[in-house]
Amino acid sequence: MSWIVRESGFDPERIAHHGNKFMIGNGVLGYRGTLEEFGKSELTATIVAGLYDKVGDKWREPVNAPNGLATTVDWEGKPLSVLKAGPRVEADGNGGGPELVAHEQSLDLRRALHQRRSVFLMADGTEVTITSERFCSAVRSELIVCRIAVESSRDGALTIVTGIDGDVWDINGPHLERMESESDATGEVVLLTAWTQELGVPVTVAETADIVGEGRGELLREETSIRRRIHINSRAGEPVELVKYVAIFTGQDGAPEEDVRASAVQSVSEARQLGYDRLLLEHAERWERKWEASDMKVEGDDEAQLALRYSMYQLHIIAPDRSERVSIPARGLSGQVYKGAVFWDTEMFMLPFFLHTEPEVARNLMMYRVHTLDGAKRKAAEYGYDGAFYAWESQETGDDACTLFNVNDVFTGRPMRTYFRDKQVHISADVAYGIWQYYAFTGDVSLLLDGGAEVAWECAKFFYSYGYFNPRKQRYEILDVTGPDEYHERVNNNAFTNRLVKECLRIALDVMGILRTHNPRRYEALAAGSSVSPEQIRDMHDRLYVPQPDVETGLIEQFDRYYALEDVSLPDLKARMLHPHEYLGGGNGPATTTRILKQADVVLMLHLFKGDYDRSVKQMNWAYYEPRTEHGSSLSACIYAMVAADTGSPDWGYPYFMRTATIDLTGESKQYVGDLYIGGTHPAANGGAWMAAILGFAGLRYDGLKAALRPALPSAWQAMEFPVRLRGGSYRIRISREEVSIAAHSDNPTAMRFIVGDRELAVAPGQDVCVPYEVD
Numbered sequence: 001m002s003w004i005v006r007e008s009g010f011d012p013e014r015i016a017h018h019g020n021k022f023m024i025g026n027g028v029l030g031y032r033g034t035l036e037e038f039g040k041s042e043l044t045a046t047i048v049a050g051l052y053d054k055v056g057d058k059w060r061e062p063v064n065a066p067n068g069l070a071t072t073v074d075w076e077g078k079p080l081s082v083l084k085a086g087p088r089v090e091a092d093g094n095g096g097g098p099e100l101v102a103h104e105q106s107l108d109l110r111r112a113l114h115q116r117r118s119v120f121l122m123a124d125g126t127e128v129t130i131t132s133e134r135f136c137s138a139v140r141s142e143l144i145v146c147r148i149a150v151e152s153s154r155d156g157a158l159t160i161v162t163g164i165d166g167d168v169w170d171i172n173g174p175h176l177e178r179m180e181s182e183s184d185a186t187g188e189v190v191l192l193t194a195w196t197q198e199l200g201v202p203v204t205v206a207e208t209a210d211i212v213g214e215g216r217g218e219l220l221r222e223e224t225s226i227r228r229r230i231h232i233n234s235r236a237g238e239p240v241e242l243v244k245y246v247a248i249f250t251g252q253d254g255a256p257e258e259d260v261r262a263s264a265v266q267s268v269s270e271a272r273q274l275g276y277d278r279l280l281l282e283h284a285e286r287w288e289r290k291w292e293a294s295d296m297k298v299e300g301d302d303e304a305q306l307a308l309r310y311s312m313y314q315l316h317i318i319a320p321d322r323s324e325r326v327s328i329p330a331r332g333l334s335g336q337v338y339k340g341a342v343f344w345d346t347e348m349f350m351l352p353f354f355l356h357t358e359p360e361v362a363r364n365l366m367m368y369r370v371h372t373l374d375g376a377k378r379k380a381a382e383y384g385y386d387g388a389f390y391a392w393e394s395q396e397t398g399d400d401a402c403t404l405f406n407v408n409d410v411f412t413g414r415p416m417r418t419y420f421r422d423k424q425v426h427i428s429a430d431v432a433y434g435i436w437q438y439y440a441f442t443g444d445v446s447l448l449l450d451g452g453a454e455v456a457w458e459c460a461k462f463f464y465s466y467g468y469f470n471p472r473k474q475r476y477e478i479l480d481v482t483g484p485d486e487y488h489e490r491v492n493n494n495a496f497t498n499r500l501v502k503e504c505l506r507i508a509l510d511v512m513g514i515l516r517t518h519n520p521r522r523y524e525a526l527a528a529g530s531s532v533s534p535e536q537i538r539d540m541h542d543r544l545y546v547p548q549p550d551v552e553t554g555l556i557e558q559f560d561r562y563y564a565l566e567d568v569s570l571p572d573l574k575a576r577m578l579h580p581h582e583y584l585g586g587g588n589g590p591a592t593t594t595r596i597l598k599q600a601d602v603v604l605m606l607h608l609f610k611g612d613y614d615r616s617v618k619q620m621n622w623a624y625y626e627p628r629t630e631h632g633s634s635l636s637a638c639i640y641a642m643v644a645a646d647t648g649s650p651d652w653g654y655p656y657f658m659r660t661a662t663i664d665l666t667g668e669s670k671q672y673v674g675d676l677y678i679g680g681t682h683p684a685a686n687g688g689a690w691m692a693a694i695l696g697f698a699g700l701r702y703d704g705l706k707a708a709l710r711p712a713l714p715s716a717w718q719a720m721e722f723p724v725r726l727r728g729g730s731y732r733i734r735i736s737r738e739e740v741s742i743a744a745h746s747d748n749p750t751a752m753r754f755i756v757g758d759r760e761l762a763v764a765p766g767q768d769v770c771v772p773y774e775v776d
């Protein structure tokens with residue numbers, strides 16, 4: 001039951017939200033949850049991971065490929081479309097309709113299958129039902145398969161128009177030019193090829209279809225589409241079935257256009273040979289393995305159960321499980337929002353899920369940072385710094401897609417200067433942190449030897465050049481930065497940034513040590529070519545200022561002089577807004593002069609370095625900062641959930657967890673900043689939901705040597721159970737209100753040390769242990 005996400009009824013206002021909610025994908029393609037009859041106005045999109053384009057001086061963003069699923073169905077000349085349905089009887093008493101009498105859209109999370117059922121009632125009482133099912137093959141990365149069935153309650157004439165629609169939704173497009181349509185030699189396959197504007201990359205969509213018992217129909221070629229019109233005599237109670245096999249190939253890896261077309265034709269022809277059922281079977285089997293590695297069970301809370309599964313589903317459909325050249329954008333593959341760019345969201349909010357369940361994906365995500373190191377070096381040089389300053393908004397080359405004016409003022413329409421690109425320097429520390437996490441979790445040095453060590457070293461060099469040595473205080477400081485709270489730009493000594501920079505310096509020294517052992521020549525080359533010595537990095541590490549808890553209050557000041565800002569309540573601040581989409585930060589935003597923060601900042605630091613702070617410090621800072629946090633970013637609530645659990649108050653954390661876990665189910669999130677549309681899916685929140693459950697409520701903490709469990713279950717939860725992978729070993733952990741049990745897979749390479757409460761035990765391969773435990 002908790003595997004199905006379903007919505008009944010059709011509401012045109014929810015088209016955009018459902019497009020996100022019902023997405024399917026396979027890490028290479030993302031297909032929005034729109035209906036077959038939809039077009040660009042309904043935001044239909046097929047996003048190809050890692051393919052970007054820029055038109056003129058507009059924002060560079062992902063390319064939306066032609067829609068290979070485009071299909072319309074008419075019954076005796078009347079369109080069966082949710083968009084065109086109306087009352088069956090018109091005001092003048094004449095026959096109207098078709099009337100939409102039932103409509104349902106759903107996702108089967110277990111098999112990553114989108115389903116739809118719409119029942120239309122014709123003026124004469126005939127009922128026509130359209131059902132469809134579609135999936136983005138988890139096995140064949142280029143393939144989308146869709147089966148549509150139409151069944152009528154009496155005999156009649158059906159017209160199906162199906163093919164490829166190149167007139168696509170774009171935010172800063174059009175990205176595709178010179179559309180060429182053709183059908184292959186057999187006439188069975190239709191193709192649409194177009195080229196991106198900036199780099200001339202060919203994009204081909206091929207489609208072939210099985211239509212039970214009918215011919216190929218008549219070919220309709222228009223400037224931006226190629227379709228077939230098929231007339232069918234439908235017989236009462238006998239469904240007419242159409243199966244579409246759609247392949248999308250591009251030249252993004254340099255393949256010439258002939259090969260791109262040929263691959264597309266071959267793919268759909270093979271798929272058609274195999275047929276829908278076999279393709280679905282292999283796809284479902286692959287998904288079964290994904291769930292085996294990740295599915296979590298929550299007893300006593302069905303809503304949380306479904307929301308958690310859904311969050312994991314969203315992460316799985318965008319996970320680059322076969323490429324280390326792409327990472328996960330902040331809006332996944334749900335469209336062109338946020339320029340399809342990769343932010344710190346990936347390392348800090350999504351990586352933990354993959355580290356614990358599919359470390360191979362985690363490695364790909366971090367290798368993406370290795371491949372984009374040159375872009376990060378270019379950015380550092382551009383600003384006059386040494387080392388690697390990673391892009392705030394990274395695309396395929398690692399050059400920064402973030403503009404200096406990233407938000408427009410809602411009142412004047414004028415661009416506002418923002419300092420995300422220039423001052424959110426913590427991004428380089430986040431990347432180094434991710435590299436280290438991968439190593440700590442897997443023990444696999446290959447990432448470090450394949451460039452990860454260099455990444456960490458270059459990030460440390462960047463901070464050495466960015467940092468300021470305060471001679472009076474005899475300490476290093478990090479000045480003029482923007483921390484996670486984007487409403488306060490260009491501040492000094494942001495506690496989070498300074499602490500993470502310190503960690504980055506430590507990581508750089510450690511990975512250089514590892515490199516020296518495993519590849520002395522590479523180490524020598526890196527050290528010799530470096531303007532900074534390990535001793536200097538060590539010195540900066542040891543003398544870097546990190547704001548500490550006040551001895552009396554326990555509070556950590558978010559940045560220098562934060563307390564000097566006006567202490568206004570969040571409702572009062574909101575009451576000052578002059579426009580619902582007004583940007584709260586920037587030069588003269590309402591929050592800028594106040595202590596209101598956009599998202600978890602100090603509290604995020606307390607989560608990342610939880611071992612460094614005692615419970616009362618965490619409680620004090622949580623209680624102080626939470627009422628002052630707008631949670632204006634989807635990256636915020638999960639952090640408060642985790643720190644609440646960490647301090648033994650899971651029920652305080654629970655609403656923040658649920659808010660995070662349901663964000664893409666409810667669609668309740670900020671849609672505009674200034675005049676900028678920011679809707680789409682929220683992978684950081686999806687990862688945050690997983691983190692809040694496993695790292696928060698289960699209290700799992702792995703430091704590369706031992707795994708500790710400090711459960712703090714919300715009251716409604718009777719038990720939770722989940723798999724994790726640590727250092728190549730697989731474990732199943734079950735936490736009830738009385739005991740913790742750990743089952744180690746018999747193939748595990750070694751025993752693992754677990755700490756549960758105050759007990760420490762070694763869990764050998766194949767062993768199953770159970771430890772009584774009182775949940776807080």
Ligand code: BGC
Nearest residue numbers: 330343344345484486633635
């Ligand atoms: C948040 C950033 C985040 C970005 C992309 C912004 O609203 O403040 O922390 O990286 O969205 O999700």
